[in-house]
Amino acid sequence: MKEVFDKILAQVNEEIDKIDLYDFDIIETSLSMVLRLQSVLTDLRNQLQTYVFSSKEEEIFFFKNQKPELLGRLLYFYKIYRIETQCPTGSNEVIRLYINKELDSLTYFFNRNLDFYQYYRSHSTIHDEHYFLRGRTDIRLCTDSAQFDKDPNFSTGYDYKVAKILANEMLRIYLNKRLQKLECDSYIEDKQTVTTKIPIRFTGKKNALIELGYALVSSGDINHGNIEIKEFMKYLSSIFNIDLGGYYDAYIAMKERKDQTAYLNLLAEKLSKRMREDDNKR
Incomplete structure (x- = not known):
């Protein structure tokens, strides 16, 4: 049995x-x-x-x-x-x-x-x-x-x-x-009401946003980790009015490339550069 x-x-x-x-x-x-x-x-x-x-x-x-x-x-x-x-x-x-x-x-x-x-x-x-x-x-x-x-x-x-x-x-x-x-x-809905006058769009590459989405879900900092990647990708798609279909294929490609977290590394570099420039202005 x-x-x-x-x-x-x-x-x-x-x-x-x-x-x-x-x-x-x-x-x-x-x-x-x-x-x-x-x-x-x-x-x-x-x-x-x-x-x-x-x-x-x-x-x-x-x-x-x-x-x-x-x-x-x-x-x-x-x-x-x-x-x-x-x-x-x-x-x-x-x-x-x-x-x-x-x-x-x-x-x-x-x-x-x-x-x-x-x-x-x-x-x-x-x-x-x-x-x-x-x-x-x-x-x-x-x-x-x-x-x-x-x-x-x-x-x-x-x-x-x-x-x-x-x-x-x-x-x-x-x-x-x-x-x-x-x-x-x-x-x-609240954001859409605001963005009817000031639209906010993600103008980078789609794969970059997918990489960011996977990173945030993996961190456990979204809903205390109680969210699936599919839900979060739908959320990002709605927020930025961008089609993130095929996100899993993009994730597989991300794992196979030499620099797996290229966009996240770029974000860290950009933020560090901004901080240094702010310090130089003082």
Whole structure:
């Protein structure tokens, strides 16, 4: 089962890696991934009908670690779909309040499930037979249920909780980046309002700006390092009204040339020269 699951998860992750989560078609994309992951879980459920776990440890590992990886991704994309379809129209401030409310709901889930969250995150195993073996669920305990996961032969109740934890952690990152993008868009709008009278353009070579962009992202000084190069290149393109498409090819060429940081070295020289000239004027 481990080999089968690893292959399935690798295929799913490859598909997810190709997704731009902050593109305009995220609603259609997230819905497509929900349907895709539902199909994957259904196939896995069918395989499990005839599969016999070799030991309690294997069954626990499946419901504690493997199945939640897929179910967590399903819940993650479903939440994105729900959040984006219900996102209000209006000012950036209205949208910002809406996203912060969704972040608050993640905090509520964390607080409501603190004991189990600590158990899972501390890698405890003492209650694993109760949490992650089928047929051991005590109905007097409050365990979550979901429309995706009703089959008792394919669920222990707590594997869903683990999936929710994984989904919420991914969703927290998504929502925080969504806020950052919103702030970035607001900044761009403000800058565009100013630059309608005084346009600011990057008049150097495109590859020079790409080199600068990679350097800034690599420094970790943009959003505390919580930004992808693709996002930052889009931002620079918007700010300077320049097409930075093909930035990765430019980066590869940069790595292969003799002076890999030619533009950054030139900037350092120019700045040092300006400082020396300023000193000479005194």
